[in-house]
Amino acid sequence: DAGITQSPRHKVTETGTPVTLRCHQTENHRYMYWYRQDPGHGLRLIHYSYGVKDTDKGEVSDGYSVSRSKTEDFLLTLESATSSQTSVYFCAISAGYEQYFGPGTRLTVT
Amino acid sequence: GENVEQHPSTLSVQEGDSAVIKCTYSDSASNYFPWYKQELGKRPQLIIDIRSNVGEKKDQRIAVTLNKTAKHFSLHITETQPEDSAVYFCAASKDSGNTPLVFGKGTRLSVIA
Numbered sequence: 001d002a003g004i005t006q007s008p009r010h011k012v013t014e015t016g017t018p019v020t021l022r023c024h025q026t027e028n029h030r031y032m033y034w035y036r037q038d039p040g041h042g043l044r045l046i047h048y049s050y051g052v053k054d055t056d057k058g059e060v061s062d063g064y065s066v067s068r069s070k071t072e073d074f075l076l077t078l079e080s081a082t083s084s085q086t087s088v089y090f091c092a093i094s095a096g097y098e099q100y101f102g103p104g105t106r107l108t109v110t
Numbered sequence: 111g112e113n114v115e116q117h118p119s120t121l122s123v124q125e126g127d128s129a130v131i132k133c134t135y136s137d138s139a140s141n142y143f144p145w146y147k148q149e150l151g152k153r154p155q156l157i158i159d160i161r162s163n164v165g166e167k168k169d170q171r172i173a174v175t176l177n178k179t180a181k182h183f184s185l186h187i188t189e190t191q192p193e194d195s196a197v198y199f200c201a202a203s204k205d206s207g208n209t210p211l212v213f214g215k216g217t218r219l220s221v222i223a
Contacts, residue, residue, distance in 0.1 A: 042116075043199065043201075090154070096208070
């Protein structure tokens with residue numbers, strides 16, 4: 001599992017509330033990614049990080065922010081959750097060319 | 111930016127038959143093409159990948175082929191088994207790795223016993 005954990009694994013929240021998802025890795029990988037997975041859309045990149053405090057936007061970054069204050073943690077924040085952000089969120093790391101995923105967080109916004 | 115198209119979206123085969131999933135990409139600079147298998151409720155798992163300096167790669171019952179001129183690559187599964195039933199995703203990335211993957215929308219493979 002490439003030493004990747006995500007927390008929480010499941011969350012139900014209300015529209016308008018802030019939500020933070022955490023990705024933690026134990027193998028000191030420099031590159032980390034956040035994807036969302038929705039039926040019919042596959043996996044789409046939200047944000048990624050190429051080092052501590054170095055981040056960049058992906059294809060579907062609107063409504064999301066990220067932070068990486070230390071190598072092992074990459075946080076994804078929904079400042080004000082909306083129903084369209086109901087999804088499964090996967091964190092990933094890359095080791096050279098290969099990319100490995102965390103177990104995912106299922107987020108429901110009601 | 112890169113765009114990856116994947117076909118078919120669903121595929122049903124009889125156990126023991128072969129399955130082929132095809133992907134096309136748009137960016138000629140892409141040079142890394144992985145395939146992921148995702149079982150229900152689980153994370154995507156890397157099953158095989160290919161880089162642009164080779165045309166084919168095999169690992170037991172699965173193989174991937176790449177045609178850089180046509181910008182398409184394919185996953186071949188032979189002697190399918192029920193445990194091959196899953197959603198398969200192709201992806202592409204470029205440069206020296208450590209770059210975000212662009213995924214196809216997935217193929218749901220059902221192997222009928």
